[in-house]
Amino acid sequence: MHTLNIIGAGRVGQTLARLWHAHSVFQIGAVCNRSIGSAQAAVDFIQAGTAFDVDALSLLPAADVWLLACPDDQLQACCTDLSKHGAFNQDSIVFHCSGALTAHEVLQSAKNCGAQIASAHPIKSFANPDSAVQGFTGTFCGTEGDAAALAVLESAFAAIGGHCFTIKPESKTLYHAASVMACNYLVALQEVSIQAFTQAGVAREQAMAILQPIVSDTVNNVFSMGTQAALTGPIARGDAAVVEKQVAALKGWRMDYAQMYQQLGQVTLTLAEPCGISDQTARRLADILGRED
Ligand SMILES: NC(=O)c1ccc[n+]([C@@H]2O[C@H](COP(=O)([O-])OP(=O)(O)OC[C@H]3O[C@@H](n4cnc5c(N)ncnc54)[C@H](OP(=O)(O)O)[C@@H]3O)[C@@H](O)[C@H]2O)c1
Numbered sequence: 001m002h003t004l005n006i007i008g009a010g011r012v013g014q015t016l017a018r019l020w021h022a023h024s025v026f027q028i029g030a031v032c033n034r035s036i037g038s039a040q041a042a043v044d045f046i047q048a049g050t051a052f053d054v055d056a057l058s059l060l061p062a063a064d065v066w067l068l069a070c071p072d073d074q075l076q077a078c079c080t081d082l083s084k085h086g087a088f089n090q091d092s093i094v095f096h097c098s099g100a101l102t103a104h105e106v107l108q109s110a111k112n113c114g115a116q117i118a119s120a121h122p123i124k125s126f127a128n129p130d131s132a133v134q135g136f137t138g139t140f141c142g143t144e145g146d147a148a149a150l151a152v153l154e155s156a157f158a159a160i161g162g163h164c165f166t167i168k169p170e171s172k173t174l175y176h177a178a179s180v181m182a183c184n185y186l187v188a189l190q191e192v193s194i195q196a197f198t199q200a201g202v203a204r205e206q207a208m209a210i211l212q213p214i215v216s217d218t219v220n221n222v223f224s225m226g227t228q229a230a231l232t233g234p235i236a237r238g239d240a241a242v243v244e245k246q247v248a249a250l251k252g253w254r255m256d257y258a259q260m261y262q263q264l265g266q267v268t269l270t271l272a273e274p275c276g277i278s279d280q281t282a283r284r285l286a287d288i289l290g291r292e293d
Pocket of ligand 1: 033034096098121122124125127
């Protein structure tokens with residue numbers, strides 16, 4: 001069995017290490033955090049490993065695989081420190097779990113020591129390690145990096161129920177932005193909608209209650225029918241008069257939200273166009289939404 005050292009056993013590091021230990025995928029070696037108390041708590045959660053703090057890097061045992069799961073802005077310095085302490089050689093696999101960074105951006109010092117490097121980004125919110133352990137099965141993981149590292153990691157993630165897929169390193173930022181738009185901006189869009197409700201005289205709590213069933217239904221429809229079939233509303237119906245009034249109302253309230261409505265409306269129109277809107281209506285809608293054809 002490969003040995004695994006974890007540097008930065010927080011929410012992600014603890015979750016993965018506990019699952020890999022429980023499934024006998026890796027033998028857990030060092031568990032290293034900034035403070036020894038935090039590292040020991042992580043060892044207790046993982047139910048394996050030996051706690052170290054960052055001042056003890058020179059004392060860490062050797063390992064086949066190294067997971068660097070400290071915060072993104074610490075990854076490069078952490079890897080450099082480990083490289084200086086002779087942690088890596090040509091048999092080492094070193095990887096991180098960031099969605100925003102490639103392996104080469106922050107693990108180059110390990111590569112310079114001969115290590116195989118990779119990143120494996122689980123597309124999941126690890127708010128709490130206990131629930132993340134329970135709910136990890138079925139998590140998709142975007143991977144990129146050296147083939148030898150990916151072969152080991154893909155099999156390790158598969159053993160705990162993960163589904164790995166490879167992405168090109170040069171596309172990693174776009175890949176990460178895709179999830180940001182789908183999840184974070186969905187939240188932001190709900191906030192804009194709630195503000196519009198309150199501006200129209202509907203209390204915030206009532207707006208939440210109104211949105212809950214229609215937003216849930218819409219999201220379910222997207223995943224059961226696809227985006228085009230899930231689309232409803234004035235643009236999908238080709239009701240240009242309603243759209244024009246809404247743009248004017250939003251402009252009278254908040255120009256930034258009016259522009260956002262128009263931008264997203266242009267995407268909506270592109271989806272709706274093949275579904276029966278006449279050319280004349282599509283041109284009028286494009287004009288109202290500020291789309292330059
Ligand atoms: N959280 C998520 O939902 C999520 C999802 C996918 C990917 N990720 C990625 O997973 C990685 C870890 O995120 P996280 O949310 O698990 O972080 P986290 O919960 O904040 O934990 C970070 C851990 O790193 C330790 N640490 C900080 N600086 C360190 C250093 N210089 N050397 C050694 N250890 C250090 C901290 O130790 P102390 O406890 O002693 O402070 C802490 O235990 C990041 O790359 C993140 O982008 C996170």
